[in-house]
Structure formats: structure tokens, C-alpha cells
Amino acid sequence: MQIFTASTEKPSKNSFQDSFFCFSCRKNQSSGCDEKNSFFTYALVESIKNCLENNQIRYRDLQNYIADKFSSEGDDKDSQKPYFCSQGKNTDVFCEVTDNLKNVINGFFVQPVVTETLEEGIKEAQKIETDYSDVIAKIDSSFLNKEIVKNLSKEVLGQITAIPLIEPLNKIKFTKLITSDKINNHISGYKSLCTFVDNNCSDYFAEISYDYKTRTVKKEKKNPWEIALSLSYRNLFGLNDYSEPTYKWVDEAVKIPKDFYIKNDLPYDFISFKIQSRCRCITDKELVLIPFYNNTSIYLVYAQFDYKYTGVEETGPVPTTWKGKNCKPNEIVEVIKQMITNFQEKTYTTIREFLEKEKNVIEI
Numbered sequence: 001m002q003i004f005t006a007s008t009e010k011p012s013k014n015s016f017q018d019s020f021f022c023f024s025c026r027k028n029q030s031s032g033c034d035e036k037n038s039f040f041t042y043a044l045v046e047s048i049k050n051c052l053e054n055n056q057i058r059y060r061d062l063q064n065y066i067a068d069k070f071s072s073e074g075d076d077k078d079s080q081k082p083y084f085c086s087q088g089k090n091t092d093v094f095c096e097v098t099d100n101l102k103n104v105i106n107g108f109f110v111q112p113v114v115t116e117t118l119e120e121g122i123k124e125a126q127k128i129e130t131d132y133s134d135v136i137a138k139i140d141s142s143f144l145n146k147e148i149v150k151n152l153s154k155e156v157l158g159q160i161t162a163i164p165l166i167e168p169l170n171k172i173k174f175t176k177l178i179t180s181d182k183i184n185n186h187i188s189g190y191k192s193l194c195t196f197v198d199n200n201c202s203d204y205f206a207e208i209s210y211d212y213k214t215r216t217v218k219k220e221k222k223n224p225w226e227i228a229l230s231l232s233y234r235n236l237f238g239l240n241d242y243s244e245p246t247y248k249w250v251d252e253a254v255k256i257p258k259d260f261y262i263k264n265d266l267p268y269d270f271i272s273f274k275i276q277s278r279c280r281c282i283t284d285k286e287l288v289l290i291p292f293y294n295n296t297s298i299y300l301v302y303a304q305f306d307y308k309y310t311g312v313e314e315t316g317p318v319p320t321t322w323k324g325k326n327c328k329p330n331e332i333v334e335v336i337k338q339m340i341t342n343f344q345e346k347t348y349t350t351i352r353e354f355l356e357k358e359k360n361v362i363e364i
Contacts, residue, residue, distance in 0.1 A: 021085040173278040180268035194257040196322040204292035205263035298327045
């Protein structure tokens with residue numbers, strides 16, 4: 001069974017309303033194959049190849065091609081017939097057409113060259129290397145190896161360090177502090193960060209460790225006969241089930257993220273851009289940036305913090321929400337520059353509003 005879904009949200013009771021289900025055959029049929037591929041998989045790849053001239057490929061295009069492909073194989077009731085169930089729109093996009101996608105799909109249909117002698121085989125291999133060297137180099141350059149990631153992380157830190165404090169903040173006696181360090185459990189909002197990483201960074205090089213706890217939860221208690229009777233009332237007669245539910249207390253194991261580390265061997269794991277006030281009654285602001293890398297892209301996790309004061313003592317950051325942003329390697333520097341610019345402007349707006357209120361109070 002293949003499941004195509006246009007939804008990027010976590011599963012819920014309405015999760016399937018934007019989903020596309022594609023079964024390779026009906027339940028009373030067999031899904032055929034040869035020594036290389038399943039017939040359904042081959043038809044799926046063919047359907048993608050058929051759409052490579054477009055900018056986008058829609059789910060409907062794939063389904064129509066696969067249905068036509070198997071319809072032309074014959075009308076025997078035992079022959080394989082894929083089955084589709086669509087809960088989405090006809091215009092939903094399966095994927096964007098890129099050069100990498102074209103290379104992968106077209107390569108699927110390339111037949112191996114059989115030669116009579118070893119010498120002929122070597123000549124053929126050299127010819128292929130010559131013909132496709134530019135393509136191979138381009139594909140290789142799109143992957144992030146350890147050296148590229150290390151150099152990129154150094155460039156990011158250098159660019160952030162060079163970003164000046166905006167002039168309005170300079171005039172009201174603020175300074176900037178840049179920190180880069182390894183992740184540890186002293187970072188602000190670390191527990192919520194671990195949960196965010198566990199939920200969003202599974203495709204990136206992050207290793208999560210967990211605590212396992214048991215909690216007692218209240219669950220509705222129903223035996224199979226009660227469930228069957230309830231369904232009968234609703235489905236056959238259109239009636240509601242008014243029976244009083246019964247409950248039981250059940251021990252449930254819970255997995256809680258407690259720590260993580262980034263697998264890349266980088267000069268730092270996170271960068272902090274902190275705007276500090278020389279006046280202790282004014283809140284400090286901090287932007288924390290944590291880049292997660294995989295083979296092809298970067299997921300930038302970030303959060304903003306306000307530091308409060310009571311008298312002369314700093315009480316620590318006000319809790320905030322962690323967020324994430326997908327970036328391409330050639331975009332990461334500009335993305336971070338823009339984030340820091342927006343962060344400074346937002347900080348200045350907040351501080352200015354505070355100072356205006358204090359000015360009015362003093363004048364009164």
C-alpha cells in the first residue's frame with residue numbers, strides 16, 4: 001500500500017481529510033512483480049517521468065496515469081487493478097520538478113551496457129564518466145559533507161559577529177554580546193528545546209536521550225460487544241449512543257525527552273545574540289540560534305528571550321516558544337542576518353514604548 005499525503009501536520013482525528021491513498025491492488029488480487037521491480041512501483045515511476053516537463057506534479061496526474069496503465073493490461077477480473085481513495089483536492093501538488101528529480105527518474109530507466117570483453121567495458125565506463133562528469137559534480141556539490149558544514153558554520157558565526165547594533169539602540173546605551181558554545185542543559189528553556197528537537201529534527205543529525213516514567217490515566221472502559229452495539233445504533237439507525245460510559249485507571253509508560261546532542265563535529269552548537277542594557281531597570285533581550293544539518297539542508301531552531309530584573313538581581317529569561325525554519329545552505333547567512341535585523345528592530349520598538357511610558361510618569 002502506498003499512502004500519499006499533502007498534509008504536514010501531526011496525526012489527529014481529521015488528519016486524513018487532505019490525504020491520498022493508493023493501493024497497488026484490490027484485496028482479492030495479488031500485487032505482481034518481476035525480478036527487478038513491482039509492477040505498481042514501475043508504473044508510479046513512469047507516471048512521474050511522464051510529468052517531468054511540467055513545473056509541478058499533481059497527485060491527480062499520477063493516479064490517472066497509473067489507472068490508465070493497468071486498464072490497458074486487460075479486463076481479466078483477476079488481473080491487478082490499483083485502487084485509489086482521495087480525500088484531498090484535485091489541484092494538490094505531489095512535488096516540484098527539479099533537476100535532481102529529473103536525474104533520478106531518468107536514471108531509473110537507463111539500461112546497463114553489456115560488453116563482450118573487459119577492455120570494451122573499461123572504454124564504456126570511461127565514456128560514461130566523460131559524458132556525465134558535470135552532472136555528477138553538480139549532484140555531489142548539493143550534498144553537505146563534514147568539511148562543508150564545518151566551513152559553513154564558521155562563516156555563519158563570522159557574519160553574525162560582524163553585524164552591528166542598530167544606531168537607535170546604540171543611542172540609548174545598549175551593547176551586544178555574541179556567544180557560541182556547545183549545547184548543555186544550562187541553555188535557557190532546555191527542557192522545552194529537547195521536546196521541540198524530538199518532534200521536529202528526526203531527519204537531521206541529532207541524537208535524543210529519554211527518561212521513562214509511568215503515569216496513571218483515566219480511560220473509557222468498553223468491551224467489544226458495547227463497541228459493536230454503539231456502532232450499530234449510529235450507522236444503521238442514525239441514532240446517538242446514550243449509554244453511560246464507564247472508566248478505568250490504567251498505568252501508561254511515557255517517554256520524555258531529557259537531553260540531546262548534535263552529531264556534527266562543529267566549532268559550536270548554538271549562537272546567542274544578546275542585547276544588553278546598561279540600565280538595570282530595562283529588560284535584556286536574547287536571540288538563540290541552533291542550526292541542525294543533514295545531507296542536503298539546514299533546519300534553524302530559534303527562540304527569543306526577555307530577561308527580567310528584581311532590584312539588581314537578574315531572575316533569568318521569561319519562558320518562550322521554540323520555532324524552526326528550513327534553509328538551503330546558500331541561504332542560511334542571509335536568513336540569519338534578516339532574523340537578527342528584525343530582532344533588533346522589534347527590541348527597539350519595545351524599549352522605546354517602555355521609555356515613553358516612563359517619560360510620561362516622570363513628567364507627571
